Amino acid sequence: xxxxxxxxxxxxxxxxxxxxxxxxxxxxxxxxxxxxxxxxxxxxxxxxxxxxxxxxxxxxxxxxxxxxxxxxxxxxxxxxxxxxxxxxxxxxxxxxxxxxxxxxxxxxxxxxxxxxxxxxxxxxxxxxxxxxxxxxxxxxxxxxxxxxxxxxxxxxxxxxxxxxxxxxxxxxxxxxxxxxxxxxxxxxxxxxxxxxxxxxxxxxxxxxxxxxxxxxxxxxxxxxxxxxxxxxxxxxxxxxxxxxxxxxxxxxxxxxxx
Amino acid sequence: xxxxxxxxxxxxxxxxxxxxxxxxxxxxxxxxxxxxxxxxxxxxxxxxxxxxxxxxxxxxxxxxxxxxxxxxxxxxxxxxxxxxxxxxxxxxxxxxxxxxxxxxxxxxxxxxxxxxxxxxxxxxxxxxxxxxxxxxxxxxxxxxxxxxxxxxxxxxxxxxxxxxxxxxxxxxxxxxxxxxxxxxxxxxxxxxxxxxxxxxxxxxxxxxxxxxxxxxxxxxxxxxxxxxxxxxxxxxxxxxxxxxxxxxxxxxxxxxxxxxxxxxxxxxxxxxxxxxxxxxxxxxxxxxxxxxxxxxxxxxx
Numbered sequence: 364x365x366x367x368x369x370x371x372x373x374x375x376x377x378x379x380x381x382x383x384x385x386x387x388x389x390x391x392x393x394x395x396x397x398x399x400x401x402x403x404x405x406x407x408x409x410x411x412x413x414x415x416x417x418x419x420x421x422x423x424x425x426x427x428x429x430x431x432x433x434x435x436x437x438x439x440x441x442x443x444x445x446x447x448x449x450x451x452x453x454x455x456x457x458x459x460x461x462x463x464x465x466x467x468x469x470x471x472x473x474x475x476x477x478x479x480x481x482x483x484x485x486x487x488x489x490x491x492x493x494x495x496x497x498x499x500x501x502x503x504x505x506x507x508x509x510x511x512x513x514x515x516x517x518x519x520x521x522x523x524x525x526x527x528x529x530x531x532x533x534x535x536x537x538x539x540x541x542x543x544x545x546x547x548x549x550x551x552x553x554x555x556x557x558x559x560x561x562x563x564x565x566x567x568x569x570x571x572x573x574x575x576x577x578x579x580x581x582x583x584x585x586x587x588x589x590x591x592x593x594x595x596x597x598x599x600x601x602x603x604x605x606x607x608x609x610x611x612x613x614x615x616x617x618x619x620x621x
Numbered sequence: 622x623x624x625x626x627x628x629x630x631x632x633x634x635x636x637x638x639x640x641x642x643x644x645x646x647x648x649x650x651x652x653x654x655x656x657x658x659x660x661x662x663x664x665x666x667x668x669x670x671x672x673x674x675x676x677x678x679x680x681x682x683x684x685x686x687x688x689x690x691x692x693x694x695x696x697x698x699x700x701x702x703x704x705x706x707x708x709x710x711x712x713x714x715x716x717x718x719x720x721x722x723x724x725x726x727x728x729x730x731x732x733x734x735x736x737x738x739x740x741x742x743x744x745x746x747x748x749x750x751x752x753x754x755x756x757x758x759x760x761x762x763x764x765x766x767x768x769x770x771x772x773x774x775x776x777x778x779x780x781x782x783x784x785x786x787x788x789x790x791x792x793x794x795x796x797x798x799x800x801x802x803x804x805x806x807x808x809x810x811x812x813x814x815x816x817x818x819x820x821x822x823x824x825x826x827x828x829x830x831x832x833x834x835x836x837x838x839x840x841x842x843x844x845x846x847x848x849x850x851x852x853x854x855x856x857x858x859x860x861x862x863x864x865x866x867x868x869x870x871x872x873x874x875x876x877x878x879x880x881x882x883x884x885x886x887x888x889x890x891x892x893x894x895x896x897x898x899x900x901x902x903x904x905x906x907x908x909x910x911x912x913x914x915x916x917x918x919x920x921x922x
Contacts, residue, residue, distance in 0.1 A: 498754060500899055501919075519916045527913035531904075534912070535761055538904040542759040 364420070367413075369440045372427075375420040377412040380405025383473075383616070384446040387412045388437070390455030390479075391496075391537030393599055394419065395526070396517060400605035407613050408450070413440065415460070417536030419529050430482070430540050430548060434463035441471045448473040450616060454601060455479055455572075456537060456546070466554040475562040476612050477581070479570050479598050481546040483555070485580045493546045494572045497538070507571025509597040555584040562588035563615040565608060567596030623862060625711060626671045627679040629689035630664045630697070631889075632657060636687060642897035644686040645754050657690060665700060672705035679711040681746075684755035688893040694744075695729045702737035710737055713812050713832055714744020717774065718767035719756035723792055724799065726770070727777040731803045739804035744812040744832070745771055750907075751900040761905030766791045773797070778808045812865070818847030825851035828858075832865040835890070841866065 365376050379401055385408040389397065394414070404410045415433055417423035426432065437460065441449055451472050453461030458480020465475055486492045494507055505512035519527065562585045566578035575592060582590040593600040593607050601608040635651040636643075668678050680697050683689035691697060694712040701710055710733070715726055734741040747767055753760045769789050776785070777799040784796040803809055814832040815821045824831045825848045833844055845864050852859045869890060871883025902915050 497903060498899060500897065504899075520918070522913075522917055524913060524917075527917050528909045530916060531909040531912035535905040535909060538759065539761040542761070543757055 367440075367444070369436055369443060372416055372424050372436060373422045374416065374440075375414040377401065378410070380408050380410045382408045384409050384411060384449045385612075386437070386441065386446065386449045386451050388451070388453040388457030388460050389415070389418075390457050390599065391541070392530070392533055393517070393602060394533060395530075396515070396599070396602045400601040400609065403605050403609040404612070407609075407616075411444070411446065411449075413437070415457075415536060415540075417539055418533045423536065423539075428539070430460055430463050433460045433540070434467060438464055438468055438471070446471070450474045450476065450612070452476040452478065452612060453480055455481055455598060456541060458482060459541075459546070459548070459551075462551060462555070462558065463548065465558040465560060466551065467557075469558070469560045472560050474616060475558065475560050476565060476615060477562065478565045478601055478608065479567055479573055479578065480564075480581065481541075481573055482548060483552050483581055483584070484544070484547045484549055485552070485577060492573065492577055495545065496572065507597070508599065510567065510569040510595050510603055515597075515599075515603050552584065556586055558585045558588075560587065561615075561618075563611065564588050564590045565600060565611055566590070566592055567598060567600040567603070568592045568594050569596060570598045572598040623677055623709070625677045625679040625865075626668065627681070627867070628664050628667065629681060629683070629893075630661065630691040632660060632687045632690040636892070639687065639895075641895070642900070643688055643893060643895045644683070644751050645900050646897060647685065647687055651687060652690075660690070661697075665697065665704070668697075668701055669704055672701075672708050675707060677709040677711065678705070679713055681713055681744075682716070683749075684752060688889075695733060698733050698741070699736070702733050702740070705737075705740075709740050709742055711742040711812060712744050713814060714746045716748035716752060716756070717745045717770040718763045719748050719752055719758045720770070721758075723770040723773045724777055724794060724797060727774045727799045730774075730809065731778055731799055731801050734803040734805055734809050735801045737804070739809075741803075741805070741809045742812055742830070743809045744814070745774075746814055750903055751896045753903045753906065754900050759905070760903040762791070763906065775808060775811070778803050815844060818843050821845070821848040822851040824848065825857060825863075826855050828852075828863075830863050830865060832867060834867045835869060836866075 365378060367374055367376050387410060401410055414421040416427045448471055451461050458477040459482025461475060462482050465472060481493050484492055496504055505516045509515040564578055564582040566575045568575060579590055582588045591611055593604050596603045632652055634656055638651055639647060671678050678701060680691055680694045682691050682694035684692050694715060698710055698712050717723060717726055720726055730741060730743045769791050773787055773792055777797050781802055784798040787794045787797055810830055812830045812832055813824045814834060815824055821831055821844045831848055833841055849859060869886045871879045871886060873879035873882055902912060
C-alpha cells in the first residue's frame with residue numbers, strides 16, 4: 364500500500380503492473396476481494412487503484428459530500444500523477460464516479476470501461492432501478508450481489524478488527540455519497556452525450572442489484588459504447604470472473620475505435 | 622421530583638399478526654382506523670385524567686410501526702395544550718436530525734407553548750437506527766444535522782427582531798422569522814435522551830435536561846455524574862430536574878401482582894425492538910469501530 368496526496372487529500376493507493384495506465388475506481392463494497400482481478404490486469408497494465416476519500420484508509424475531508432467532489436479529485440489525480448491518457452475503469456459506485464468525470468472532461472481519458480455501473484436514473488419515480496441494498500435481508504442481498512454467493516461472499520466473522528473497520532468505513536462512505544438521491548445523480552442522464560470516448564459496458568448476467576437491462580440502457584445513452592455480458596457473474600463480475608473481465612478490457616483496448 | 626406519564630399510543634390489536642419485524646415494513650392494512658380512533662381517544666382520556674391528578678404528560682414518536690401510533694409527537698400535544706390546564710407537557714421527542722424542516726419544528730413548539738400558556742418542554746431526539754429508513758435521511762451525518770437543527774431552532778425561537786439568514790451545511794433559509802414567539806422566555810426547557818456519559822456532557826454544556834431510559838443501577842450513575850461534572854465545569858445551574866430517568870416498574874396489591882404487571886411491561890420492552898436486522902445498523906449510524914464488531918459478530922453485510 365502506498366499513499367499519495369492529491370490537493371489536500373491523503374489517499375491510499377495500490378499501484379501494480381507495467382504497461383499503459385489504467386485507473387480503476389472501485390465500488391462500494393468487497394474491495395478486499397479484488398486481488399485476483401488486480402493481479403490479472405497487472406500483466407497488461409500499469410494499474411492504479413485509489414481508495415476513495417472516506418473508504419479504506421483514505422481520509423474523509425470535511426468538504427467532500429457528493430460524487431462531484433470525487434470526480435474533480437480524480438481528474439486532478441490524473442493530471443498531478445502525470446499518468447498520461449488513461450483507460451478508466453469503474454465498477455458499480457466507481458462507475459458513477461467515472462461517468463461524472465467523463466461528462467466534465469475526457470481530455471486525459473483514452474477509453475472508459477464500466478462494470479455494472481450505477482449513477483443514472485432511467486425509470487419513473489416509482490421504479491427502483493437500483494436495488495435498495497440497505498433494505499434487503501442479508502441472504503437476499505448476497506443472492507442479488509453474487510452469481511454464486513456461497514463461493515464469492517466473504518466470511519466476515521474471520522476478519523481481524525482492523526479489516527472489519529475498513530469494511531465498515533467503506534459501507535459508511537458509500538452511504539455518505541449515495542444515500543439520497545439513492546446511488547444516482549438525477550441530472551447526470553442529460554449530460555451522457557458528453558462521454559465522448561470509446562466505452563465498454565460490461566455487465567454480470569446475474570446482477571440482481573442493477574439489471575443487465577439497465578446496463579443496456581446505459582450503453583445506448585453513451586455516444587460510443589458497446590455492451591458485453593459476463594456469464595455466471597453478479598454485480599461484481601471482476602470478483603467472480605476476474606479473467607473474463609480483464610480479457611474483455613484487454614480486447615476493448617486493442618479494438619479499433621468505433 | 623416530577624413524575625411523567627408516558628404512552629406510545631400503541632396500536633396493540635396488530636401485534637398478534639406481527640412476525641419478523643415490528644417496524645419499518647409492517648403494512649398499514651393491519652391498522653383498522655375505527656379501532657385506532659377508539660384507542661387515540663382512550664389515550665387522550667387517560668392524559669386528561671393525568672391533568673386532573675397532577676401527573677405531567679410525555680409523548681414521543683416513531684414511524685411505520687404498530688408499537689407506537691404517535692407518528693407526529695406534536696399532534697397529541699396540540700390537543701393536550703388546550704384540553705389540559707395544569708400539567709407540563711413534554712414531547713421526547715422530535716427527531717430533528719430526521720425532520721427536513723427545523724423552522725417548522727420551531728413553529729410547532731412555539732405555537733404549542735403559547736396555546737398551553739407556557740407548559741411545553743421540548744425534546745430533541747437522535748432517533749433509533751430503524752427510524753432512518755422511514756425518514757430516508759442519511760445516517761452518516763445524522764448527528765451533524767441534529768446539532769445544526771438544534772442551533773437553528775433555538776435561534777429561531779429566541780430572535781425577535783425580524784428575519785435572519787441561515788446558510789448552514791444542511792439547512793438553508795434566507796428569511797427566518799418564526800411566529801408566534803414562545804410563551805416561556807427565552808424558550809421552553811430543552812430535553813434530550815442520552816445513553817452514555819459522552820452525550821450527557823454534550824447536554825450539560827447546553828443546559829439541557831437529560832432523559833435516561835432503562836440504563837439500570839450500573840450504567841446510570843456514571844451518566845449522571847458526567848452531567849453534573851460538566852455542568853459545574855461550564856457554570857450551568859444544576860437542579861435535580863435536569864436529570865430524568867425512565868424505569869419499568871409494576872405496581873400491585875401484592876408482590877405477585879406487581880411482578881406480573883412488571884413482566885407485562887417488560888414484555889413490551891422485549892418485543893418492541895424486534896426489527897428486521899438490515900434496519901438495525903444503517904451505515905454510519907454507529908462508529909466504524911462499533912459497526913465492525915457488529916459485522917464480525919453477525920457476519921452480515
